[in-house]
Amino acid sequence: MLEVKEMVVAYGRVNAVKGISFSVEQGQIVTLLGTNGAGKSTTLRSISGLLKLVSGEIWFEGERLDGQPAHKVVERGIAQSPEGRRLFRQMTVEDNLKLGAYSRKDPAGVRSDMDRVYDLFPVLGDRRTEAAGLFSGGEQQMLAIGRAMMSRPKLLMLDEPSMGLSPIMTQTIMRTIQELQSEGVTILLVEQNAQAALSLADRGYVLEVGQIMFSDTGRNLLGDDRVRRTYLGID
Amino acid sequence: MDLFFQQLINGLSLGSLYALIAVGYTVVYGIVQLINFAHGEIFMIGAFGAYATWMVMGQPTDWSAPLSILVLLPVMIIGGIIASVAVALLTERWAYRPLRNAPRLAPLITAIGVSVFLQEFVRLFYGYIPGFPDAKSAIPFPSVPGISGETIQVGGVLIQMTAVFTLAALVVCWVFLWYYVNRTKTGRAMVATSQDPDTARLMGINVDKVIMAAFAVGAALAAIAGVAHGLRYGNIDFKMGFLAGLKAFTAAVLGGIGNINGAVVGGLVLGVAEAMATTFIPGQFGSSAWKDVWAFVLLILVLVFRPQGLLGAKVVDRA
Numbered sequence: 001m002l003e004v005k006e007m008v009v010a011y012g013r014v015n016a017v018k019g020i021s022f023s024v025e026q027g028q029i030v031t032l033l034g035t036n037g038a039g040k041s042t043t044l045r046s047i048s049g050l051l052k053l054v055s056g057e058i059w060f061e062g063e064r065l066d067g068q069p070a071h072k073v074v075e076r077g078i079a080q081s082p083e084g085r086r087l088f089r090q091m092t093v094e095d096n097l098k099l100g101a102y103s104r105k106d107p108a109g110v111r112s113d114m115d116r117v118y119d120l121f122p123v124l125g126d127r128r129t130e131a132a133g134l135f136s137g138g139e140q141q142m143l144a145i146g147r148a149m150m151s152r153p154k155l156l157m158l159d160e161p162s163m164g165l166s167p168i169m170t171q172t173i174m175r176t177i178q179e180l181q182s183e184g185v186t187i188l189l190v191e192q193n194a195q196a197a198l199s200l201a202d203r204g205y206v207l208e209v210g211q212i213m214f215s216d217t218g219r220n221l222l223g224d225d226r227v228r229r230t231y232l233g234i235d
Numbered sequence: 236m237d238l239f240f241q242q243l244i245n246g247l248s249l250g251s252l253y254a255l256i257a258v259g260y261t262v263v264y265g266i267v268q269l270i271n272f273a274h275g276e277i278f279m280i281g282a283f284g285a286y287a288t289w290m291v292m293g294q295p296t297d298w299s300a301p302l303s304i305l306v307l308l309p310v311m312i313i314g315g316i317i318a319s320v321a322v323a324l325l326t327e328r329w330a331y332r333p334l335r336n337a338p339r340l341a342p343l344i345t346a347i348g349v350s351v352f353l354q355e356f357v358r359l360f361y362g363y364i365p366g367f368p369d370a371k372s373a374i375p376f377p378s379v380p381g382i383s384g385e386t387i388q389v390g391g392v393l394i395q396m397t398a399v400f401t402l403a404a405l406v407v408c409w410v411f412l413w414y415y416v417n418r419t420k421t422g423r424a425m426v427a428t429s430q431d432p433d434t435a436r437l438m439g440i441n442v443d444k445v446i447m448a449a450f451a452v453g454a455a456l457a458a459i460a461g462v463a464h465g466l467r468y469g470n471i472d473f474k475m476g477f478l479a480g481l482k483a484f485t486a487a488v489l490g491g492i493g494n495i496n497g498a499v500v501g502g503l504v505l506g507v508a509e510a511m512a513t514t515f516i517p518g519q520f521g522s523s524a525w526k527d528v529w530a531f532v533l534l535i536l537v538l539v540f541r542p543q544g545l546l547g548a549k550v551v552d553r554a
Contacts, residue, residue, distance in 0.1 A: 050433055074439030086434040088427055099427050102420070103439030151439060 001026045001186055002047070002065075002078075002155055007056035009039075009046045016042045018210035019056065024155065024188055024203075029181050031189040031197040031218065033231060034207035040190040041083050043207075044157050047188075048080045049073040060155070074103050079153035083160050083190075085144040089133030093124050096132050096143055100150030110150070117146035120176060138169035145176065149185075156180065157188045162196055170196055194231035198222045237391035242510040248398030250506020251405035252467070255460035256483030257490070257498035258412065259453025265429040265493035266449045268339065272346040273326060274457060275480015276353035277319045281458025282376070282471040283357055284318025285311040289377045290367060300381030308379050308462075315458035322353065323454035324447055332443070350476075358473040373472040376465030383466055401463040408456050409499055416495065421448050429493070478527070485534045491544025500546055508533050 002024040009017040017039040024030045032040045045051045047058055049070035058066040060076060068076070079100075088096050097117060101110040118125030121142040127135070132143055141161055148156055158177065162170040174196050181187055181200075191197035198204055201218035206227065214226070221227050259274045288311050289295070298307055330349050334342045361370035368374050378384065385396040416422040421444075428435040428445045436442055464479065465471045482505065490501025512529035513521055541547065 048437055050436060069441070070436035071439045071441045074437065080437050082434060082437060086431055086437075088430055088434070090430070091426070095423065099423065099435075099438045099440075102424065147438075 031201040038207040077154035081148040100147035246507030246510030250503035254502025257486040273349035275476030278457040279476035281315040281319035281461030285315030288314025319458040497546035
């Protein structure tokens with residue numbers, strides 16, 4: 001579905017992503033693991049069209065994706081919930097969700113998808129007219145995911161959805177991700193919380209300083225010594 | 236007391252003029268963090284566009300008052316809006332967009348260059364349009380029967396119809412802006428882009444279009460101000476945008492740049508302050524030669540004591 005080939009992305013003269021290749025198959029949950037500065041967010045921002053590639057290619061559903069402006073990427077069916085949630089804090093929950101559906105032209109479908117988000121996260125439905133900035137971290141994360149779902153994406157990219165959340169809230173978010181997968185949404189998940197991410201991922205890629213070190217199925221990576229030492233703190 | 240109300244009305248109408256221009260500074264700043272120093276020239280182009288429309292209509296001077304107000308004036312305004320929006324979009328596309336990711340000083344200096352270019356362009360070339368007057372000196376603005384030179388008496392206060400027109404135009408534009416920003420899809424996209432452009436892109440918002448919309452809205456309001464200016468002072472000239480633009484920029488900063496309501500309030504406060512200063516400050520310091528001094532003293536005071544502006548709370552500014 002999504003294929004990244006030899007992608008190089010730079011900030012100024014510094015290469016943040018140094019020629020990585022990976023793919024995401026339809027219906028899978030794929031996770032990119034890595035510490036700060038490994039190039040995970042840069043990868044997602046490049047796929048979304050916010051950053052230009054120095055070299056390499058991105059393909060989506062058999063068509064070239066890189067070089068497209070960000071709003072076209074959304075129209076093609078890729079949504080991103082960015083790192084740090086990036087909600088429109090002074091706007092209401094409802095306005096945030098409406099902006100998530102900005103590219104759509106079917107008001108009835110938008111309405112029903114909004115109800116679906118409220119079903120999934122009742123706290124958002126109960127307080128839909130309140131400003132997004134007034135919500136707790138976990139609730140804001142739910143809104144960020146809900147907002148990304150509003151474009152009805154084929155591929156949903158989530159950048160560190162567990163950041164700053166309690167273990168219980170993390171579990172809730174992870175369960176939601178699994179639910180979305182069962183509904184047919186393909187998911188590319190960026191995480192530092194390897195335990196949580198790998199337990200639901202079909203496939204995982206481990207990034208270090210802009211390069212993919214190794215990859216395997218989620219289950220195998222959970223048992224991998226290198227992963228256990230670096231990301232799970234187990235000797 | 237009548238004198239006070241008289242000056243209040245004068246100040247509010249002058250302030251409405253500033254406010255209509257100030258909105259353009261603030262909306263564009265709120266979205267691209269650019270002080271568009273050529274915006275005063277967009278206001279000037281609006282006035283010249285309205286004048287050109289009047290010329291094309293065959294220089295009507297003998298229309299009845301109702302016909303003038305309901306047909307002539309709106310058509311002139313629309314002509315002015317088309318001219319100023321077109322020029323604003325051209326400058327955005329060819330002068331500012333190529334510098335979108337450049338250091339902020341580059342577009343700022345470019346804006347000053349655009350400002351000089353537009354002034355000189357009008358000065359040198361307006362007269363080449365067949366039948367048009369030379370624009371190297373001031374051109375008398377057409378008078379609109381029913382508005383130009385007319386007054387209404389309210390108690391002891393004499394109100395110019397041109398002042399009524401300017402105030403009414405501001406009120407209509409303010410309501411329109413509120414509706415546009417809060418109730419339309421493009422308006423919401425504009426607010427989203429001003430708060431967080433990258434995230435706005437992730438929502439599928441075409442940020443280039445939003446920036447064009449911001450330039451267009453500001454230009455349209457400036458054109459209306461251009462017509463109001465022409466009616467109020469009776470003539471227009473190629474450098475009319477310089478001081479008016481500087482005052483409007485002052486108004487935008489006074490109200491809190493990036494904030495639409497701030498631009499309106501800042502404009503009105505500035506206009507009233509100027510009108511009051513020239514009336515109630517005794518001696519030569521209250522002469523009209525000093526009114527610009529008081530306007531900029533007010534700006535300095537606000538910048539010292541309330542640098543975020545009167546309505547410093549962020550409405551369109553970045554979070």
